[in-house]
Amino acid sequence: MSGADPGEWGFDTRAIHIGQEPDEATGAITVPIHLATTFVQTAPGQHRGFEYARTSNPTRVALERCAAGLEGAEHGLAFASGMAAEDAVIGLMRPGDHVVLGTDAYGGTFRLIAQVYGDRGIGWSAVDMTDRDALAAAIRSETRQVWVETPTNPMLTVVDIAAVADVAHAAGADVVVDNTFATPYLQNPLELGADVVVHSTTKYLGGHSDVVGGFIAVDRDDLAERLSFIQNAVGAVPSPFDCYLLLRGVKTLGVRMDRHCDNAQAVAEFLASHPAVDRVLFPGLPSHPGYEVAASQMRRPGGMVSFIHTGGEAAAVAAVGATRVFRLAESLGAVESLIEQPSTMTHLSVADSPLAVDPGLVRLSVGIETVDDLLADLDQALG
Numbered sequence: 001m002s003g004a005d006p007g008e009w010g011f012d013t014r015a016i017h018i019g020q021e022p023d024e025a026t027g028a029i030t031v032p033i034h035l036a037t038t039f040v041q042t043a044p045g046q047h048r049g050f051e052y053a054r055t056s057n058p059t060r061v062a063l064e065r066c067a068a069g070l071e072g073a074e075h076g077l078a079f080a081s082g083m084a085a086e087d088a089v090i091g092l093m094r095p096g097d098h099v100v101l102g103t104d105a106y107g108g109t110f111r112l113i114a115q116v117y118g119d120r121g122i123g124w125s126a127v128d129m130t131d132r133d134a135l136a137a138a139i140r141s142e143t144r145q146v147w148v149e150t151p152t153n154p155m156l157t158v159v160d161i162a163a164v165a166d167v168a169h170a171a172g173a174d175v176v177v178d179n180t181f182a183t184p185y186l187q188n189p190l191e192l193g194a195d196v197v198v199h200s201t202t203k204y205l206g207g208h209s210d211v212v213g214g215f216i217a218v219d220r221d222d223l224a225e226r227l228s229f230i231q232n233a234v235g236a237v238p239s240p241f242d243c244y245l246l247l248r249g250v251k252t253l254g255v256r257m258d259r260h261c262d263n264a265q266a267v268a269e270f271l272a273s274h275p276a277v278d279r280v281l282f283p284g285l286p287s288h289p290g291y292e293v294a295a296s297q298m299r300r301p302g303g304m305v306s307f308i309h310t311g312g313e314a315a316a317v318a319a320v321g322a323t324r325v326f327r328l329a330e331s332l333g334a335v336e337s338l339i340e341q342p343s344t345m346t347h348l349s350v351a352d353s354p355l356a357v358d359p360g361l362v363r364l365s366v367g368i369e370t371v372d373d374l375l376a377d378l379d380q381a382l383g
C-alpha cells in the first residue's frame with residue numbers, strides 16, 4: 001500500500017501532486033504563474049529561498065520537483081529547451097574531453113556535439129550502442145560522457161542502458177540518457193545505472209504542441225550542484241508560463257501515454273501486414289531486434305512507430321503528403337498524430353554523416369485520437 005509519503009505514491013499521484021501543494025497565501029489549487037523577477041528580503045541575504053528569477057522561481061521549482069519525482073530522482077533542473085538542457089550537460093566537460101554518442105542520435109544532439117563543441121576542443125565518436133564491444137573500443141581515457149537514446153530516433157533501436165552503464169562506468173565515464181521518447185512513465189534510466197537523464201519536455205511531457213522545454217534529472221549531488229551552477233550562470237531557463245504549461249501537461253502524462261501505447265501497438269500491427277510496408281520498426285513487435293530489452297527496461301514500448309515503404313523515397317514522400325488525420329510535421333509526443341519523412345525533414349542536417357537515414361523511412365508519432373480513424377487514414381494514404 002502506498003501512503004502519505006510522496007516517495008511511495010504511484011506515478012499519476014506524483015504527477016498531479018508533487019511540488020504542487022495549494023498556494024499558502026490563497027489556497028489556489030493550481031501552482032500560480034509567478035512572474036516576479038525579484039523577491040523582497042527582510043535583511044540583506046535574508047529571504048524565503050527566492051532572490052532573483054533566473055536563479056530560481058517558484059513556478060519553476062514546482063515543475064522541477066514534480067518532474068524529478070517522476071524520474072525518481074533526487075534533483076531536477078528545468079531549461080528553456082531540450083537543447084539547452086543538453087548544452088548544460090555537455091558544459092560539464094572541458095576542452096580535451098571526449099564523448100561517445102550513438103549512430104542514430106537525435107540530429108540536434110549530434111549537431112551540438114560535432115558542430116558547436118567539436119570546434120571548442122571536445123572530441124566525439126559515434127558508435128552502434130547495441131554493440132558492447134564497439135562501445136568499449138570507442139571509449140578513450142579522455143571519455144567523460146556516453147550519450148544514449150533509447151528507443152532511438154527515428155530507427156527506434158533499443159539500447160540496453162544497464163549494459164552501456166557497465167562498460168562506461170568501468171572506464172570512468174558518466175552515462176547520459178535522453179529519455180524523451182520513453183518518458184518517465186515508461187522508463188527510469190537512473191534506476192538502470194544512468195548518471196544523468198535529459199528530456200525534451202517539448203514532446204510527451206508537455207504533450208500538447210504548445211511549449212518548448214528541457215529537463216535534467218540526476219541523483220548525484222556533485223552533478224546537481226555543477227548543473228545548477230551552469231543553469232544560473234548561462235541562464236537558459238524556461239519562462240514561468242512555460243513551467244505552468246508543463247506542470248499542466250505532466251498531470252495527464254500517464255493517461256496519455258497509455259493511449260499513445262495502445263494506438264501505436266495497433267498501428268504497428270496494422271502496418272506489419274500492409275503490402276506497401278517493407279519493414280516496421282517498433283519495439284513492441286516480437287520481430288524487432290530490441291523486443292526483449294525493451295520488455296525488460298520499459299513498462300511498455302511507447303508511442304513512436306517507423307516504417308520503410310516498399311516504394312522507396314518517392315512513395316514515402318507521397319504517403320506522408322496523403323494523410324488527413326496524421327499531420328505532416330516535425331516534432332512528436334503530443335495528442336495529435338504526426339507523420340514525417342526523416343531524410344528530408346528532421347534528419348536533413350545529418351544527410352552526409354553517420355546518422356543518415358533510409359529515404360524510404362517514414363516516422364509516425366502516434367497520437368491519442370480514435371484508433372480506427374488512424375488506421376483508416378494510413379490505409380488510404382498507403383493505398
Ligand SMILES: *Cc1c(COP(=O)(O)O)cnc(C)c1O
Pocket residue numbers: 081082083084106108109149153178180181199200201202203212213214
Ligand atoms: C526534440 C528532441 C530534442 C531537442 O529538444 P528541443 O526541446 O527541441 O530543444 C532532444 N532529444 C530528442 C530525442 C528530441 O526528440
